[in-house]
Amino acid sequence: EVQLVESGGGWVQPGGSLRLSCAASGFTFSSYAMSWVRQTPGKGLEWVSAISPSGGYTDSADSVKGRFTISRDNANNFLYLQMNSLKPEDTAVYFCGKYTGRDVYRTTSFRSRGQGTQVTVSS
Numbered sequence: 001e002v003q004l005v006e007s008g009g010g011w012v013q014p015g016g017s018l019r020l021s022c023a024a025s026g027f028t029f030s031s032y033a034m035s036w037v038r039q040t041p042g043k044g045l046e047w048v049s050a051i052s053p054s055g056g057y058t059d060s061a062d063s064v065k066g067r068f069t070i071s072r073d074n075a076n077n078f079l080y081l082q083m084n085s086l087k088p089e090d091t092a093v094y095f096c097g098k099y100t101g102r103d104v105y106r107t108t109s110f111r112s113r114g115q116g117t118q119v120t121v122s123s
Helices: none
Strands: 003-007 010-012 018-025 035-041 044-053 056-059 070-074 079-083 092-098 117-121
Touching: 003 092, 018 035, 018 092, 018 117, 035 079, 044 079, 044 117, 056 070, 079 092
Parallel strands: 010 117
Antiparallel strands: 003 018, 018 079, 035 044, 035 092, 044 056, 070 079, 092 117
8 A cells, every 4th residue: 555644844934945755655755757736725736856766867847946855755656846946935734745656747637645734834
């Protein structure tokens, strides 16, 4: 059974940083592309960033490019999202998602997704 468990969310002031983690189990982590998406009550689901199985290719939404960095640790089955220069509009519940294969593409539809971690950016 695929399990994805996010952690690392919290409250931070504008300009601050957070590092989200996603612990993966139940599948061969190193064989799948992975992604982060976020959800806000007003905007719905938004694709944030994604990474290839090896970690050699990443892609990010324009709204977070240059501020967020996705990475992975295939030895320990973890996905990360380093978030810097946070803005109030980054406030959302963040989810990690597992693609069905090795390809990275921009989507918010994931059959396997974690329960999410809340990130709140405010002063």
